[in-house]
Amino acid sequence: MTAIPVFTSEFFQDPYPTYRFLRENHPVCRTTIPFTDVDVWLVSRYDDVKEGLADARLSSDYANASPAFHAASLAFGSGTVGSRTMLNLDPPDHTRLRRLAASTFTDRRIAQWQTAMRAAAETLLGSLPRKEPVDVLERIAAPLSVEVICTVLGAPPGDSVQLREWGDLIFTADPNLRHLAFEAVESLVAYTSDLIAEKKRHLGTDLMSDLIRASRNRGMLSGDELLATMVGLIVAGYESTIALVGDLFLALLDHPEQHALLRKDISLVDAAIEEVLRYDGPQASSFWRFPTADMELAGVRIAAHETVLLLVGSAHRDPARYPDPDDFDILRKDKRHLAFGHGIHRCLGAQLARRNARTLLTMTLERFPHMSLAVPRADIVYKPNLIVRGPAFLPLAFDR
Template sequence: MVTTTPSQSPFVDPAELVADPYSAYSRLREAGPVHRITGTDGLPAWVVTRYDDVRQALADPRLSLDKRNAAPGGYHGLALPPALDANLLNMDPPDHTRIRRLVSRAFTPRHIARLRGPIRETADSLLDAIEPYGHADLIASYAAPLPITVICDLLGVAPHDRHDFRSWTDALVAPDPAQPHRAKESVRSMLAFFTRLIADKHASPADDLLSSLIAVRDDADRLSEDELMSLAFLILVAGYENTVHLIGNSTLALLSHPDQLSAVRADPGRLGGAVEELARYDGPVPLAIRRFPTEDITIGGVGIPAGETVLLSLAAAHRDPHRFTEPDRLDIGRDATGHLALGHGIHYCLGAPLARMETEVALAALLDRFPDLALDVAPDVLRWRPSMRSRGLLGLPVRF
């Protein structure tokens, strides 16, 4: 039996977790390690706020990603067809172990390393297009199209087929309550697209990740068609969604901290370390993907019943003063090793090397091109995606 109860939680309006997440999570973290809150979906959840607890929970095998372990009547996410739902974000061992092993055989450092040159070429081409105007929305014209191009190159999607990806992923990750049909339409569109794409790769394999995933073997084991399609779907959505926001959030953070921007410009070799600090300071994922205890558990001295929804707050953990000195301060000289923006444990992001490299190249190209880059609006008028699980700008007007 679970007997431990949480301390009295401060009231947090779910909307505040979108508008001002760091202040909201700071109040929760200071009040206690674990709190029962109501999410923006109207459902209750347990949110874990302190670094040590979050890191330990990310690797706790009793916290399941499998939605079948959710309590009846509790969590209900977007309903995906089996052909898109059989992905690593919904799996526990042994299925997760098997698929991760197969994917790792295809998702090799060679696939990633060969993309550095093309990423820089794409970045430079996008900057060529906006340079004559002297101003731009960096999300629409740079941070968003760059990851889409990279992921399509990685998967082997022909240029003439690169359509609607941004609208599809936007509709899934941050659905518009006024247009509930858009998410379902996007699911149907993506299912049809990947069905056709995988059939084409079966017929005419090429030197790309999707062809490698089709061909990968481990003795007699291989990926099923549903697993292939779900992986392609996950790579597209996660590879686009997280990277566009990491690039956008990082650019805003540097423009808002002139001393840190000057430090990067003075020594471009520091940019790799700066990306780690930028991911800690304002990463694209405030909350790790929901988890469900397979048994009654205790986190931070608080008992949580089996099957209830647990949210691990990376945003709160990254501003925990017991782990990071002056955590609300951006410091590109900080050793940000140990940040959790790309996960921890068996669910550590498989695409982490690509996300790091892509962000580093994107920032380097941007800062090289525009030495006088500056915000073109007051920071307080910038709008953020209306989601407590995804932190990203809807637009980033700049001048140069």
């Protein structure tokens, strides 16, 4: 067992030196997650991570996880309904649920959501004071994330504050907050269950209503699966949206020459988003897998039901895959990455996430071409989050 400093405060702040050490010395390495009894295999090289994401022997289903992983998952509040979400199922259940969910993510529907998101962003950006420091995560990213969720699911806008409180707690890695994380999951499950019941009585034009209709018409979705899918969408959508906004702004501010390049040519906005997703995006280390039988990965034998963590953030800094991987370069020619996964579990909401990021970044740069950190860079800390990487706060000064 190798002692690797993962999931420590230093790791959350800057995981990339650890990732480099792993790639160069222990590309498939066994260690223990702090505050748990879970032994985990860390997979750090690009080719191995990509192979692992597509390998049918590596299950996403919690049913194939070890008892220790189940115990830790429940202790952190993330295992209550997680076992029935689409992300944590294998075929044929995954195939059935993905086909059903994909039928609702049409271009027309995404365009409708985009219109609502643009209106919300316009209001939020218009309320920002000139030159006065503003935490963009608190004032823009979090309310915008909840607005998108409420629009997509058809949740009442007045529920946004409560959804934000639960979202902030659910994936914390702080052992002192585990009981609150568990309570937040229970509360969110109860809330979503009540919302589903209300939707069944009064169907609308939202995603939740569409899934209810499809379930009734085709019998493809059980009640537990519908609940788990909705909870999963709320949790994943909330935290990842906030993190992406923070990661985008911070990457540009850390690299003023790239920021200037984007201001000069706003058509590079999509390229900038893709490079942020590779360079230091929200999905830094978010893919858990569980072998269904003893297997080898990159020449290392892994026993059935052990825990495998595919380190996407490390894969994105692998020099065997990317020239000068530690450089942030929005003109990078090969922008392909694994931020939205790979294989059958590739994120269904990838295009929605990209469009939302494009809209917000474009509107911000047009309205505020000059922005700067309002605190020393060393004061920016990252959330102790097991799944999503992003700053805890981001005070900026905007100048029109």
